[in-house]
Amino acid sequence: MNLFAQAIAWLTDPANQGGPDGIWTRSLEHVWYTVIAVVLACLVAIPLGYLVGHTGRGRGLVVVSSGAARALPSLGVVTVAGLILGIGLTAPMIALILLAIPSILAGAYAGLEAIDRQTIDAxxxxxxxxxxxxxRVEMPLGLPLLLGGVRSAVLQVVATATLAAYVGSGGLGRPMFLGLKTQDYAQMLAASLVVVVLALVLEGAFELIERLAQRRFAPVPSTST
Amino acid sequence: MTWILANLDLIAARTLAHLALSLPAIVLAFVLSLPLGWFAARYTWSRLGVLTAFGLLYAVPSLPLFIVLPTIIGVGVRDAANVVAALTLYGMALMVRATTDALVSVDPAIRLSATAMGYSGLSRFVTVELPLAGPVLLAGLRVVSVSTISLVTVSGLLGVNNLGLLFTDGFQRGILAEVLAGIGAVVLLALAVDGLLVLIGRAAMPWARAVRAR
Structure with missing residues (x-):
């Protein structure tokens, strides 16, 4: 438990808070990476998911490819992209987008698929x-499941965005890898505590958004979980 | 290609070590999630709390967990036990929810008729509810197995022997083929274990095929 006390001490030390290398800057970078990755993943996955969900075609292909994408180790993708593209933000971004796509894609097409066929026929x-x-019918009714997919994508990306620092980018992975290299485990723990807090805040935000969407688009009490 | 052919032994050894870390974690996550999922399914008041707590475990970045966990459970950072424990926790983050969903999906009328036929709580759970929840449990377990096998690689950053070492070594020495070989091996291993789980599921639940072919 001593490590936790040290981590809190590290966080509350003003020397670690401000400046370009401070915890606030790193947190902002981290959130920024997460937002970019999830938005770009949404741009790819939502239209594709709607296409599959609306036409009912290519479902098998989507299931298989998103299963394979889940098996892709993010660390490996970051490393390969880093070796090919060099140090920078592009390499980790590719890995994060690949990580986010399967959940969002599944949410998009499952949302459309779960709609009662009679409603669509009507x-x-x-x-x-x-x-x-x-x-007007499928997108509003499928929204709750889509949001669920985006939510789990955000959670995964927030936790994995720490790997960006492995190929020289910023984010909360920066103090984490610095701690790993210098065996300053308190610093590692401090950075990960911030990641967990970020995840909690984002979860709370999504809970609110999902409730609003539920109230707006599902007047009938939903039976889905 | 030359690197891969020259280092087949190394890749095979790393793959075996990888499997030795992943399989215990997958099995443990499955077994430990059963009572927790049962509890959350049985006692509705606890569900939101249990599911949120385990869901948030998934948000903990894996790298620091590998460092922090040893200070709590008292093992070395590079011990297999540490990696297995951390991966079990991540597996449970997914599996507790899947188990709860699976048990909740069992028709309450079936549960009531089993009780009416004289099943006690435990025997009803084992002989009636668990088999009926089987297909959903299997679906959850397949996700857990794939994500566990992929996540083991992160412990390579600490120097633990597994396919993740091919990433760190390949990155430091600039050998692209080594990293690609590592990714390929991880994906193939994940697919192989996934196929194995499907086969086990077919053998254990012959009735499930009829449901799928609707």
Missing amino acids: ARAVGMSEWQILT
């Missing part, structure tokens, strides 16, 4: 075009 019967069915 929408078609009242004369909605396929585009209208997608944007």
Whole structure:
């Protein structure tokens, strides 16, 4: 438990807080990496997931490829990208986007797939075009599951963004790897405590967003978990 | 390619070490999640708390966990026990939720009729609820096995013998083939264990195939 006390002491030391290498700057960088990675992953995964969910085609392919993507070790992807692209932000970004895509993709198509077929048939019967069915029926009804997918992607990316520092980028991995190299385990723990707090805050934010979405788009009490 | 062919022995040794760390963690995560999942499924008031607590475990970055855990459980940083313990915790982060979902998905009417037929709590759980929850449990276990095998590599940063060492060594010496070989081996290993789990599931739950082929 002594290590925890040392970690708290490290965090509360003003010398470790301010400046370009301080915990605040590193935290901001960390959140920034997470946001960029998840947004870029959303741009790829959501349209693809909607395409699969709406047409019902290519589901097997998506399941298999996202399963394989889960097996990809992030450390390996960071390393390969780092060796090819050199030191910088691009390499870890690729790894983080690859990490985030499977959950978001699954959330997007599962959200559409979980909708009662009768609802979609009814929408078609009242004369909605396929585009209208997608944007006015399927997207709102599939939102809770999509948000769930984005939420777990965010959680994974926040925890894994620490690996960015392995190839020379910033973020909270910076003090973590510094601690590893210098055997300053209190510093490592301090940085990881900040990551956990960030994750908690983001979880709380998503809980709020999900509740709002639930209230806005699902007037009937939802039975899904 | 030359590097891979010249170092097949090394890759094989690292793969075996990798498997020796992953399998105990996967099995432990599965076994330990059963009572916790049962508790969360049985006592609704505890569900949100249990699931949130274990879900958040997944947000703990793996690298510092490998460092902090030894100070709590009293093993060395590079011990296999440390890596297995950390990976078990991550496995449980996913598996407790999967177990709870699986048990909740069992039709309450079936539970009631089993009770009516005279099953006691434990025998009902083992002979009725667990088999019915089987397919969902298996789905959860497959995710746990894939993510565990992929996560073991992070302990390579500490110098623990597994496929992750191919990443750190390849990065330091600038051998791209070594890192690619490591990734390939991890993915193949994950797919192999996944296939094995599917086969075990088919053997243990012959009835599940009828459900899938609807």
